[in-house]
Amino acid sequence: MAGLSDDEVLSQTRHWLEAAVIGLNLCPFAKAVYVKNQVRLVVSHARHADDLLEELDRELDLLVATPAEQIDTTLLIHPSLFQDFLDFNDFLEIAEDVIDEHDLSGVVQLASFHPGFQFDGTEPDDMGNFSNRAPFSILHLLREESVERAVASFPQAEAIFEQNIATLEKLGPEGWKALGL
Template identity: 30%
Template sequence: MKMNSAEKEVHDWLFKTVIGLNLCPFAKKPYNEGQIRIKSTNKKNKKEQIDFFLDELNTLQQSQNLTTSLVIFENATKDFFKFYEFEQNLSDMLYELSLEETFQLVSFHPKFIFEQEDKNSLANYVNRSPLPLIHILRSKDIALALEESKDAEALSFRNQKKIENLSAQELRYYFPFLKDIK
């Protein structure tokens, strides 16, 4: 599969960081089976970005082989809160399209900040990615993964602790796109 530089960067992050650190124990199997789609757009216009997202949603909906899609917005805002607002608008579209029970969205961003976390908290690294992206997941796959997982609710806490226990050198290795690591 031919990838542009943005898709390659996200692919490498997915493999090295998300799968390598086992931040998402549900990612390895679909990755190994080629069921994760990674697509990017360099569109700057919000309507064109939304159209690209809807095309990706349609591709995922039509495919029996794909379980998930990472949709990269190369020219999205650098401001995480504005990007989060964009993701919320896309989530609202799922309701408008009656797809809220079919798909769920998760945002990732280089400056991701969890609610109730300080902007400098290492806990935020769990959802920090090299570029702004929206992860489209099939709701049935999430339900199945949660059913199979003995302690899915503790996953986020475990990931935060795992990242907090990394050395500065390890943080630079797993998150080379974050320039503020001391």
């Protein structure tokens, strides 16, 4: 995905958010913060994992220093650094350590998305994997307080994962492609 402008990366990410995450209701909590413009989208130009970790440091600091009404969640998007999902997955362990180093365990949680996301024990083309597939590698920084509030207001939040798989299986590969993803 090298060579894409920031505007193209942001456009593709917004399309994914609107068509899949919100449009398919994969995350029933996403729409509220998205329509209030409380989702910070940041395109990373890091050339190495260490550079991305420095950007993660800055984004964590900014997120916790900014009221949730302004920035409730952050998507740190990297269009080219982690083409291989397993490399990205290995990097996530280090990213989790950064959250601990900032003493933000229990304050900020990390979710991740990748174009080749694959749950352990699944085949690459299993539709359930698409619940965490995005056009680019994304580190999603969520405020624990916001997650807890959202989960408390959503009946049977523990069923979201199963509902997502059912939705994606019903949609199928052709339906996913029809979304322009």
